[in-house]
Amino acid sequence: MEVSRNNCKDYILQTCSFLTVLLHLFRYIMTSEFTLAPTEKFFEENNYFGLQPSNIVMFEQRMIPAVTFDGKVILQGKGKIAMAPDGNGGLYQALLDNKVLQDMKKRGVEYLHVYCVDNILVKMADPMFIGFCVSKGADCGAKVVEKAYPAEPVGVVCRVRGVSQVVEYSEIKPEMTELRGPGEEFVYSAGNICNHFFTRTFLQDVTEKFMGQLKQHVAIKKVPFVDTWGNQVKPTKPNGIKMEKFVFDVFRFSRNFVAFEVVREDEFSPLKNADGATKDSPITARNSLLAQHCRWATSAGATLLDEHDNPLPPSARSDENTVQPAGSEAHVHTISAEDSTPAQFEISPLVSYFGEVRTQTQIVTGGKSMSYSLLLDNNCTM
Numbered sequence: 037m038e039v040s041r042n043n044c045k046d047y048i049l050q051t052c053s054f055l056t057v058l059l060h061l062f063r064y065i066m067t068s069e070f071t072l073a074p075t076e077k078f079f080e081e082n083n084y085f086g087l088q089p090s091n092i093v094m095f096e097q098r099m100i101p102a103v104t105f106d107g108k109v110i111l112q113g114k115g116k117i118a119m120a121p122d123g124n125g126g127l128y129q130a131l132l133d134n135k136v137l138q139d140m141k142k143r144g145v146e147y148l149h150v151y152c153v154d155n156i157l158v159k160m161a162d163p164m165f166i167g168f169c170v171s172k173g174a175d176c177g178a179k180v181v182e183k184a185y186p187a188e189p190v191g192v193v194c195r196v197r198g199v200s201q202v203v204e205y206s207e208i209k210p211e212m213t214e215l216r217g218p219g220e221e222f223v224y225s226a227g228n229i230c231n232h233f234f235t236r237t238f239l240q241d242v243t244e245k246f247m248g249q250l251k252q253h254v255a256i257k258k259v260p261f262v263d264t265w266g267n268q269v270k271p272t273k274p275n276g277i278k279m280e281k282f283v284f285d286v287f288r289f290s291r292n293f294v295a296f297e298v299v300r301e302d303e304f305s306p307l308k309n310a311d312g313a314t315k316d317s318p319i320t321a322r323n324s325l326l327a328q329h330c331r332w333a334t335s336a337g338a339t340l341l342d343e344h345d346n347p348l349p350p351s352a353r354s355d356e357n358t359v360q361p362a363g364s365e366a367h368v369h370t371i372s373a374e375d376s377t378p379a380q381f382e383i384s385p386l387v388s389y390f391g392e393v394r395t396q397t398q399i400v401t402g403g404k405s406m407s408y409s410l411l412l413d414n415n416c417t418m
């Protein structure tokens with residue numbers, strides 16, 4: 037396993053043309069029985085976000101019954117068993133069921149960036165990550181961030197008896213998460229952000245040879261059910277078990293696995309909770325994106341102004357400004373709902389991929405002062 041720290045400034049990238057490439061990439065979206073129709077509708081209503089509908093393939097993963105803690109089926113309604121999707125590792129069965137790998141082969145797709153939808157900062161088809169994996173001859177790769185604190189609910193990428201894999205946060209012993217090295221850094225610090233690289237041939241191998249070896253994991257869930265009087269009940273506490281497969285459980289079959297460390301503020305702000313929670317909520321996700329775009333603008337030379345035309349302090353990255361002992365809780369900054377809202381400044385993904393400045397945009401941002409409430413779109417209007 038090779039770990040590298042990604043530093044974008046070390047690379048020169050033709051991002052203008054990459055933005056055009058992005059528009060033409062093929063997108064495969066795994067949904068479930070619950071989410072296929074709404075996802076299709078959302079894309080249709082939004083004119084496929086300017087993408088070619090024929091370049092988007094949506095397919096369903098399988099559903100499996102949820103059971104009570106003592107193994108009995110749960111009724112979701114009269115004569116209807118409660119079913120749930122089979123985990124994100126259901127991907128491999130779904131690729132087979134829906135002949136997706138054949139479709140990829142027909143279209144000439146050789147490399148895949150697979151990510152989970154609940155991270156607003158995901159860098160789709162990141163050319164650095166894909167390029168790193170391809171240049172290392174990897175068949176399988178994972179992006180990681182430094183873990184923020186021992187109990188953070190992220191899996192850790194590590195080697196177990198020499199085999200690269202992810203040990204999920206629900207399955208690692210708390211004392212293992214606390215282990216520290218000589219510099220006080222966490223021993224198991226490579227946090228999985230559900231951003232994976234696969235070659236198509238590796239996925240072909242997985243579906244042909246290894247599917248039967250994928251582990252089942254127990255997920256404890258709140259499963260809606262119908263009570264003995266026929267009333268629908270939405271439990272407030274977990275009441276059932278679901279067996280799930282995990283997408284990263286195929287890492288162990290890789291012949292050449294690589295990990296690629298990235299900066300949390302640039303790439304990871306998960307959405308796991310509803311508004312009202314202190315972290316990983318819609319508010320924190322939105323703030324992470326706005327803060328990132330403020331950093332991009334200020335590093336391109338812009339000054340952001342508040343509603344009274346006073347310059348806003350630069351939205352610097354905490355890891356650039358604060359010196360904290362490695363491994364301490366404050367060392368890695370996560371945006372919390374209590375943090376002040378950054379300037380309402382957003383740059384359209386049609387303008388910039390990761391903060392690089394297109395010539396036209398530079399005219400707008402370079403040395404200019406801009407209102408704090410602004411969307412910089414692909415017409416570069418203010």
Ligand SMILES: CC(=O)N[C@H]1[C@@H](OP(=O)(O)OP(=O)(O)OC[C@H]2O[C@@H](n3ccc(=O)[nH]c3=O)[C@H](O)[C@@H]2O)O[C@H](CO)[C@@H](O)[C@@H]1O
Binds near residue numbers: 124192229
């Ligand atoms: C198994 C897995 O990958 N765990 C990772 C997941 O944990 P976490 O517990 O957050 O995983 P979730 O159950 O939320 O699933 C992650 C993603 O998988 C997708 N999904 C889930 C279940 C399913 O049946 N089908 C499906 O497609 C969801 O859309 C979601 O985007 O994200 C964390 C980072 O945020 C990682 O550190 C964890 O290692």
